[in-house]
Amino acid sequence: MCSLFGLIDFKECLSTHTKNKILNTLARECQVRGTDATGIAYNFKDRLRIYKRPIPARKMKIHIPNGVNAVMGHTRMTTQGNAQFNQNNHPFLGHADGSSFALAHNGVLWNDKELRAEENLPLTSVETDSYVAVQLLEQQKTLDFDSLQSMAEAVEDSFVFTVLDKDNSIWFVVGDNPLCVMFYDGYLIYASTQQILCKAIKKLRLKAPTDILEPKEGEILKIDRTGRMTTSAFTPKTSYEHWWRRYSPYYRDYYEDTPENYDDLFSVAKAFGVSADEVQALLDYGCSADEIEEMLYDPALLNEMTGENFYMRTD
Structure with a gap:
């Protein structure tokens, strides 16, 4: 995608x-x-x-x-x-x-x-x-x-x-x-x-x-x-x-209607003192789970990203 x-x-x-x-x-x-x-x-x-x-x-x-x-x-x-x-x-x-x-x-x-x-x-x-x-x-x-x-x-x-x-x-x-x-x-x-x-x-x-x-x-x-x-x-x-991806109800049910689960990411973030709201803000902003996990080990980058993101969300 x-x-x-x-x-x-x-x-x-x-x-x-x-x-x-x-x-x-x-x-x-x-x-x-x-x-x-x-x-x-x-x-x-x-x-x-x-x-x-x-x-x-x-x-x-x-x-x-x-x-x-x-x-x-x-x-x-x-x-x-x-x-x-x-x-x-x-x-x-x-x-x-x-x-x-x-x-x-x-x-x-x-x-x-x-x-x-x-x-x-x-x-x-x-x-x-x-x-x-x-x-x-x-x-x-x-x-x-x-x-x-x-x-x-x-x-x-x-x-x-x-x-x-x-x-x-x-x-x-x-x-x-x-x-x-x-x-x-x-x-x-x-x-x-x-x-x-x-x-x-x-x-x-x-x-x-x-x-x-x-x-x-x-x-x-x-x-x-x-x-x-x-x-x-x-x-x-x-x-x-093409046909199976477009018309199959199994594809739509499994691949399109099933949301990605971020429970593990939220748990890891919590251990670093990062709230679920901050993680969700980064996800909404377009960051991948892998990128967010990397940020957890780089507090300066994490603070920069969460600060910028929350500012934009309230703009």
Whole structure:
């Protein structure tokens, strides 16, 4: 489970300071879906820039330069490919039509190795399953609705892809994972879930959005730098794993409806003099159980995190 986030300032109505504030807030709220790595992509001075690090968003300060109006971001929970090797983190760099693009993925692909063999894709040191989507687009040597449809119909299982092109358009390729876009007068923000966006706009003290869009599975949506939307579609590839995960009541009951038990973590924290409320605040903030346990042995970091978190919760 990872999270996508970003913005398009299509009327260029936001200051750089405001855009950085929005992006940092979105990234931190996305930590609930992944803290192993954080990354963003944007175009600046006719060049695609990707900045990513194997750290949680709360430890990474996002700074985009003046004049950047479209930004694509990602927070990662590792499923394949060690996050400490930065090449395995999102967004990924690709090349098509003689120019660069950036791709980020939320989900898990089950047939990446098979596709690399079947399509005779180039050998790569990137270990992440998501990277096969970049290679499939590069193989077609173009970035458009047709190439995105072909890629989306080749990969199997769960996904939403976002792609930033050289013209500051962001393409959304929606499988069976969630995505939400909120529109304001002159700009939009997006994230993997509406809940993430609602928490972010509350902290940012933004007004209610003018419109909310949640694309459905099988949709390809392009939003260009002026805010204009165009759409296309693809037919999702069905596999047994996909079917069982989506439709089986056993999966939903066991994997989706069963909350994670943190009793052991609360007990350990209590031995260190840390209250259950403080631990729960860190969990709500996006910290993993392993990260919190490490903090218990580093009082300075723990005090810094709990102090910052409680301040933000009462803000």
